[in-house]
Amino acid sequence: MQRPHSPHVNRRASQRAKHSTHRTVTPSSDRSASRSHRRPPFKPLELWRRLAISAIFLLCLIATGWILLSALRPPAPIITEQADERYYFADSKYSGIRSKFVTRRSEKEQVSIEYPITGIAPIDTFVQQAIDRHDGEFRQMQSSAVNSPMTETISYQVTHQSDTHLSLVLHIKQDTHGAHPASLTQFWTFDKQAGRSITLRELLMQQEGALKAIVAAARQHVAAALEQQHKPAASLDELLTESHLEHFVVMDRSHIGWPFGQHAFLPSSYGEVPISLPIAPLAEHLQHPLAQALFEVPVPPKPEVTAPAPPAPSASCGATPCIALTFDDGPGPHTERLLNILQEREAKATFYVLGNKAAAHAATLRRIKQQGHEIGNHSWGHANLAKLSAEEVRNDLSRTNDAIRDAVGTAPTSARPPYGSTNDTVRTELSRLGMSSVLWSVDTRDWADRDSGIVCSRALASAKSGAIVLLHDIHSTSVDAVPCILDGLKKQGYRFITASELLGAMTPGQNYYSGS
Ligand code: NI
Numbered sequence: 001m002q003r004p005h006s007p008h009v010n011r012r013a014s015q016r017a018k019h020s021t022h023r024t025v026t027p028s029s030d031r032s033a034s035r036s037h038r039r040p041p042f043k044p045l046e047l048w049r050r051l052a053i054s055a056i057f058l059l060c061l062i063a064t065g066w067i068l069l070s071a072l073r074p075p076a077p078i079i080t081e082q083a084d085e086r087y088y089f090a091d092s093k094y095s096g097i098r099s100k101f102v103t104r105r106s107e108k109e110q111v112s113i114e115y116p117i118t119g120i121a122p123i124d125t126f127v128q129q130a131i132d133r134h135d136g137e138f139r140q141m142q143s144s145a146v147n148s149p150m151t152e153t154i155s156y157q158v159t160h161q162s163d164t165h166l167s168l169v170l171h172i173k174q175d176t177h178g179a180h181p182a183s184l185t186q187f188w189t190f191d192k193q194a195g196r197s198i199t200l201r202e203l204l205m206q207q208e209g210a211l212k213a214i215v216a217a218a219r220q221h222v223a224a225a226l227e228q229q230h231k232p233a234a235s236l237d238e239l240l241t242e243s244h245l246e247h248f249v250v251m252d253r254s255h256i257g258w259p260f261g262q263h264a265f266l267p268s269s270y271g272e273v274p275i276s277l278p279i280a281p282l283a284e285h286l287q288h289p290l291a292q293a294l295f296e297v298p299v300p301p302k303p304e305v306t307a308p309a310p311p312a313p314s315a316s317c318g319a320t321p322c323i324a325l326t327f328d329d330g331p332g333p334h335t336e337r338l339l340n341i342l343q344e345r346e347a348k349a350t351f352y353v354l355g356n357k358a359a360a361h362a363a364t365l366r367r368i369k370q371q372g373h374e375i376g377n378h379s380w381g382h383a384n385l386a387k388l389s390a391e392e393v394r395n396d397l398s399r400t401n402d403a404i405r406d407a408v409g410t411a412p413t414s415a416r417p418p419y420g421s422t423n424d425t426v427r428t429e430l431s432r433l434g435m436s437s438v439l440w441s442v443d444t445r446d447w448a449d450r451d452s453g454i455v456c457s458r459a460l461a462s463a464k465s466g467a468i469v470l471l472h473d474i475h476s477t478s479v480d481a482v483p484c485i486l487d488g489l490k491k492q493g494y495r496f497i498t499a500s501e502l503l504g505a506m507t508p509g510q511n512y513y514s515g516s
Helices: 006-038 044-072 077-084 121-143 207-228 280-285 289-294 335-344 362-370 390-408 424-432 452-462 476-491 499-503
Strands: 085-091 098-105 109-117 150-161 165-175 183-191 249-252 255-260 273-278 322-330 349-353 374-377 436-438 467-472
Touching: 109 121, 121 150, 121 165, 121 183, 165 249, 183 249, 183 255, 207 273, 207 280, 273 280, 322 335, 322 476, 322 499, 335 349, 335 362, 335 476, 362 374, 362 390, 374 390, 374 499, 390 424, 424 436, 436 499, 452 467, 452 476, 467 476
Parallel strands: 109 150, 322 349, 322 467, 349 374
Antiparallel strands: 085 098, 098 109, 150 165, 150 249, 165 183, 249 255, 255 273
């Protein structure tokens, strides 16, 4: 370590030189006087001029001699100290950081300094200069005569280290026999890549408001600490300001810290006054990406995605929630795929089919029945039954029942009037056929949106035990939504049953909307 001692030495030398001037005046004036005897006539002005020149010449000679002598002369006490200085390098307890330990031992001082060597030159230089400033101040105080040696210990602490950032605290402990505060700190958070320290302002988006909030929180922290330690209250509004908080450390990822030693903003008698604030209450002020890189900053609360409450038990399902998925308007080109999906997930469903499609999709209808699903009557050609005469309604429903029986061997016992459109005539005709009308409680509007994500969300959002869910297997997007619906509801504990199973014994001619 280089130390700037030469100014002290020079100052001393020149002081001695000055002193010598007074001693040398007498002999030089004697010599000049003897010369003047040999050369009359006597000219007082000439004599004075010679005298002055000789005096200056002599003075210079003597001064040079003194300077040379004092430079060569060994033991100025400061040089002795330098001889007492020892240093060595060692690994620190922080990964990737080494320490340079410097010690000086003499009658006047006991010094131990630990410099961090991070390998990042601008940071190492910056910290070394800060340490040397404190050490320099300490050394200047040694001129006062004392009996026991003054002591100085400078060490460092890393509170946080990541690939990108480093938070470091210097602890400076100096016992100068009461001449100076005993325990100081300095601290920074460094951007490793930029090789410079980060200020609090850089962490904040809306700086002024955020700074005020953080300063207020820091004052509150200090006030509470003073009270707890039974120390006198202080007017912190004046004493602790934004400038004190400019440099900070990452304590852990959820706390920002200002590990103040003595005399940072309160008188030394208050002792050390460290400040540590939890990040969470300051989160709204720390949404800057830099703050998020340093700390775990909670995201401001979003509208909560409500976790589905366990479905309430229903009369038809009992304690285990159940639901009836129904598919209208088929069979169609996507029905076979739907049957695969249902088969894989062991789910039962109900298909309200059109009579005019039954013959062409007889094989599909048979597979529906074989897999244990239910087949219902959805009219022959999707007519609005409420607008038809009793006879027309009867013919429409019967014709469809026949087509289904032709395909699968049995006629359905339930119908779903197209558009949910029904009236007394429809109910009467259904009753005569021993059939009931099954409508729905959850409309996924799948025919309108044709978006499987929306269809699934809507089904999951509206589902409850005993619900009857309306879908259409003629739309590819509706079939695409089925895995999502089945998996989502299965997680909530649902089982998937047919409409007839859900509704149990139905009264012919009656309308049913759900099982609850
Ligand atoms: Ni329909």
